[in-house]
Amino acid sequence: MAIVTPLKTAAEQVLAQQFANVKAELPGAGPVRKLREDAFAGFEAKGLPHRRLEAWRYTDLRMMLREAKPLADGNAATQAVRDRLSTLKLDGLRLVLIDGAFNAELSGLDALPEGVAVHALADALVSPREDLTRILSGPGVAEGDTGLMLNTALMRDGVLVEIAEGTELAAPIAIISLASGDEEQAIFSRSVVLAGKGVKGSIVEISESAGAKAAQINTAIVFEAGDESEIQHIRLVTRQPAETVQVLSLLATVGAHAKFDSFALICNAGTVRQQHFVRYAGEHTEVGLRGVNLLGGQEHSDVTLVVDHEVPHGTSRELFKSIIGGEGTGVFQGKVIVRQHAQKTDGSMKSNALLLNDGATMFNKPELEIFADDVVCGHGATVAQIDGEQLFYLMARGLPRPQAEALVLQAFAGEAVEFVADEALRDLIMGEVEGWLANREHTAGKAA
């Protein structure tokens, strides 16, 4: 039987049509336009990522995107969006994206911290900046990813944050992406954070939906963190309709003697694919990529990361904790590359999952590609159930089963959350975790 490569799927055909329709009006001329066109050509050659591509093995976007929704083009600052913004507990500068478009009115631009400059990405794309195509391309290991290529081709807006050399942020800068959720639509946005030498601070990325209609979301965030910088990136993806399909790319290039930490919480988010591409641009740098995935129902969370140790004396730490119930699916694919000259690399990668019931699934695929000989690298992946002995111990002290489970699960997630340096953000994250567990406890209590 001949193997027939399928022609374009319905979604792929619509995407091609959409690109043809909007490419003239998408921001960016000259090199940016060329970047978009090359990216789309790359995408078209390969199509939507599917399970026969190693990097997308467990998240078959071609299957998941049966149809491509209309492109979001507006700035739907609905009442629900405003309400959500007013209840969000976050201090510091807020940069608000609605359906992927930067909303200056709802962003606190009048109170920019010293050393911080903010531009809508759409404005930056049409500015004469020459470094833009380099910045947008990100680390070399991101090249060729079709999810990212689609983002490059169709990104409409986002925010570009420049933080001047030596700035120490007193409060986090939040990039709040809200889907209005009034209609089913596709959102493509890209944000950029350029942190100069010695910058210290936290960038929070929030992704939520204010309405009930699910979106197809493809966003990317690019970090260029200078020498001696200490950047914390915190991402919370939550309160999204279950049918949401989302691809989030993190592209980070980190200078020498720097620290870059990223933490992501995924819960009540639908189907989420996170992909982290990190490159060490200087020696003696520490990178930490961590996260917690809380899954139930039919939810799906894929964390795929590539950490590229290009230079010596780099340290990398990955720690992902997944708690999976219902028919949820967790995926962790981690690849740490240690190039030939990257001696004295110190890498440790861990993915731990707890499955709460029979229908839950976890795929773990940690990989090390080591070409240097003087390195310390290790990885560990576990899939387990809640420890019955621990549970009995707690219950024998009077804790009802759901509460005993919640205590053990909270501690399990807490082992990753504790790496978030900012106390208020740590509390915010733990609050979300506790809320998820309480909701589960409540449902479990009712079922019992």
Next chain:
Amino acid sequence: MLEIRNLTVKIADEDTQILNGLNLTVNDGEVAAIMGPNGSGKSTLSYVIAGKEDYEVLDGEILLNGENVLEMEADARAAAGIFLAFQYPLEIPGVATMTFLKAAMNAQRRARGEDELLTPDFIKRVNAAADGLGINREMLRRPLNVGFSGGEKKRMEILQMALLAPSMCILDETDSGLDIDALRIVADGVNALRDKSRGFLVITHYQRLLEHIVPDTVHVMARGRIVRTGGKELALELEKSGYASYGEAA
């Protein structure tokens, strides 16, 4: 009062039968000791009373104050007054000892329809109980039992027992791992809880503990049943002659 009648238990997923028609009564105010060779089923008995799920009860019943507890989950049994001090207390990483203690006390209070403890009252109680058992405050700030020495874990069990004030206390080899001074401190802690409404089932291999916690009754367990019952002098006899004769008899 704890009454166990004809208790017959096997491991849930296996055919191995461990308790073979065991009969035992512990009256209110009584301290009963159980001694018996390794593997005779003492810990199994304590787990089955406390409600561990890995076992299947083939026959018999366990009554606490006349009520059959076999249908209850472990938390309901705890709220009803059963407390097991574990032979091997579990480490629970990430759960602060204080958080756990408060959750346990309040869960039991809720189950009994009582008001929850307010934090200042709770802290006062914990500190008083901890001081009495020579447990320092720093230990209470650590995750539950994580990195505690064997003896520290045992003291923490007695602290929990003191705070939860159960009516039926089961101590599974609480003396093992304790140094001489700790043994006295723990025994004093247990003795302080002795009163006419509370029963104790003390599982031990050593007569020494029973010098500090003087039992009213001593039972010998072998091959999953009680094979002999006597007074405190029985422990002394066992110390001298061992269990050889019971192995034959059982």
